[in-house]
Amino acid sequence: MNAITNPSVSVDIVVFGFDGSTLKVLLVERQLMDDGSPEYKLPGSMISEEEDLDTSAKNTLQALTGLKNVYLEQLHVFSNPHRIKSEEDRRWIEATYGITSKRIITVTYFSLVKIDQSVLRITRQGKTMWCNVQELKRVSFDHKEIILKGLERLCSNLQATPIAFELLPKKFTIRQLQNLYEAALGIDIDNRNFRKRLQKFPFLIQLEEKETKVNHKPALLYQFDKQGYLQEQKKLKRFRLF
Amino acid sequence: MNAITNPSVSVDIVVFGFDGSTLKVLLVERQLMDDGSPEYKLPGSMISEEEDLDTSAKNTLQALTGLKNVYLEQLHVFSNPHRIKSEEDRRWIEATYGITSKRIITVTYFSLVKIDQSVLRITRQGKTMWCNVQELKRVSFDHKEIILKGLERLCSNLQATPIAFELLPKKFTIRQLQNLYEAALGIDIDNRNFRKRLQKFPFLIQLEEKETKVNHKPALLYQFDKQGYLQEQKKLKRFRLF
DNA sequence: CCAAAAGTGTTCAGGATACACCCATGA
DNA sequence: TCATGGGTGTATCCTGAACACTTTTGG
Numbered sequence: 001m002n003a004i005t006n007p008s009v010s011v012d013i014v015v016f017g018f019d020g021s022t023l024k025v026l027l028v029e030r031q032l033m034d035d036g037s038p039e040y041k042l043p044g045s046m047i048s049e050e051e052d053l054d055t056s057a058k059n060t061l062q063a064l065t066g067l068k069n070v071y072l073e074q075l076h077v078f079s080n081p082h083r084i085k086s087e088e089d090r091r092w093i094e095a096t097y098g099i100t101s102k103r104i105i106t107v108t109y110f111s112l113v114k115i116d117q118s119v120l121r122i123t124r125q126g127k128t129m130w131c132n133v134q135e136l137k138r139v140s141f142d143h144k145e146i147i148l149k150g151l152e153r154l155c156s157n158l159q160a161t162p163i164a165f166e167l168l169p170k171k172f173t174i175r176q177l178q179n180l181y182e183a184a185l186g187i188d189i190d191n192r193n194f195r196k197r198l199q200k201f202p203f204l205i206q207l208e209e210k211e212t213k214v215n216h217k218p219a220l221l222y223q224f225d226k227q228g229y230l231q232e233q234k235k236l237k238r239f240r241l242f
Numbered sequence: 243m244n245a246i247t248n249p250s251v252s253v254d255i256v257v258f259g260f261d262g263s264t265l266k267v268l269l270v271e272r273q274l275m276d277d278g279s280p281e282y283k284l285p286g287s288m289i290s291e292e293e294d295l296d297t298s299a300k301n302t303l304q305a306l307t308g309l310k311n312v313y314l315e316q317l318h319v320f321s322n323p324h325r326i327k328s329e330e331d332r333r334w335i336e337a338t339y340g341i342t343s344k345r346i347i348t349v350t351y352f353s354l355v356k357i358d359q360s361v362l363r364i365t366r367q368g369k370t371m372w373c374n375v376q377e378l379k380r381v382s383f384d385h386k387e388i389i390l391k392g393l394e395r396l397c398s399n400l401q402a403t404p405i406a407f408e409l410l411p412k413k414f415t416i417r418q419l420q421n422l423y424e425a426a427l428g429i430d431i432d433n434r435n436f437r438k439r440l441q442k443f444p445f446l447i448q449l450e451e452k453e454t455k456v457n458h459k460p461a462l463l464y465q466f467d468k469q470g471y472l473q474e475q476k477k478l479k480r481f482r483l484f
Numbered sequence: 485c486c487a488a489a490a491g492t493g494t495t496c497a498g499g500a501t502a503c504a505c506c507c508a509t510g511a
Numbered sequence: 512t513c514a515t516g517g518g519t520g521t522a523t524c525c526t527g528a529a530c531a532c533t534t535t536t537g538g
Contacts, residue, residue: 053321053329079295216515217508458488459535
């Protein structure tokens with residue numbers, strides 16, 4: 001990171017991904033001093049004095065995971081003066097950033113990525129891991145609380161905006177979209193009614209292509225017309241996908 | 243404010259009030275050095291190292307305006323390294339807080355109060371003013387941008403949660419509630435349909451009392467059953483008021 | 485008795501839900 | 512030819528929108 005570091009403010013990013021059936025969150029390995037057992041935390045870092053926080057979050061994410069051009073929005077500020085509890089956490093911060101300040105305020109970000117082969121290659125290079133959201137165990141600091149806040153945001157955004165397409169591959173099937181809603185919101189959706197609803201959403205482009213190599217009737221592939229959506233969105237009312 | 247001040251983080255609070263027909267935002271006077279002409283800003287201050295930010299916001303609001311026990315939630319972080327532009331602003335900050343740091347990150351809060359006689363008495367003691375949201379002129383720093391963010395939040399909260407009652411007096415009429423929605427969202431609502439919708443909302447208590455001293459048919463007064471709502475809210479689905 | 489806002493019901497169109505069978509492909 | 516998930520239509524219910532007149536009070 002460049003130039004002067006602000007010793008009391010950090011950014012942490014909750015990155016969600018979807019592999020077609022389950023929701024994942026991206027964690028990075030934290031080197032522990034004592035025993036060698038690995039522990040995981042959210043990607044994050046102290047901020048530079050010369051960047052706004054959106055930029056800090058973007059740069060941090062790229063530095064730690066190689067991800068860029070991903071969806072990113074501010075989530076919440078966590079500021080409890082005692083949010084860094086353990087001696088171990090304190091020592092890790094000192095060793096990593098040379099900072100001994102007792103109190104660090106973290107501004108958290110909410111991010112979504114399409115998990116495809118290139119993303120898997122990139123994220124495997126760093127010491128990162130895609131963890132199933134249902135099976136989170138130990139995460140460092142108060143990062144579990146932050147992830148829960150991210151999940152809330154995911155649910156409300158899924159219902160208010162066409163954010164789902166940030167999690168799906170460019171070309172996707174209706175079933176994948178439905179699986180995403182079902183997994184994230186924890187609900188069952190009637191497939192026929194879901195398709196009917198999608199017919200009224202004007203920014204889904206049906207492609208000529210179909211799935212291949214599946215041993216059942218291959219599904220048609222679709223694409224989200226993001227350009228069209230961004231243009232119309234200002235003028236028109238809100239389009240709800242679900 | 244007590245103890246150590248963090249020189250790079252502040253809180254600013256957007257307080258909305260409703261006088262029965264128009265939406266207001268609370269501003270405090272800023273003493274200018276040069277000419278004596280008053281300028282207004284949002285209530286806010288630098289933070290103490292010993293408080294979480296919710297507490298800082300609460301205390302700041304009480305210190306500057308006398309308001310307490312009001313609705314308060316985190317709004318957004320404004321962090322542009324050049325958000326403090328003018329020399330005048332810089333000098334004001336140095337004179338007020340003794341801080342010369344170039345960059346201040348502000349964590350903003352969204353707040354709602356019921357404007358009644360006692361609130362008017364309290365807020366008139368400080369150098370504060372309730373400004374009509376439609377008629378905002380000069381406000382200091384980037385506070386206009388912050389107020390606009392607050393307005394967005396107000397609109398989405400009004401549609402998602404029963405937050406309207408934080409802006410109305412304890413006992414209110416249906417018409418006041420409708421006026422609030424119309425003013426904040428900038429829409430017209432059919433009164434009959436509005437009343438029908440309210441009948442399905444289980445936490446409105448119709449009182450025996452009526453308006454007095456109006457030279458037309460007096461309206462029945464209602465109260466929001468906040469206790470009941472808070473209890474049921476967890477178990478049940480979301481109640482949408484509008 | 486007049487002015488002003490309160491309060492009240494019905495009709496209609498569009499959206500949400502529930503539900504069962506045939507189709508295309510790989511193995 | 513079988514197993515697997517893809518894709519389709521209809522009937523019913525519910526919700527939201529449009530719309531006009533009578534009632535109660537103060538002056």
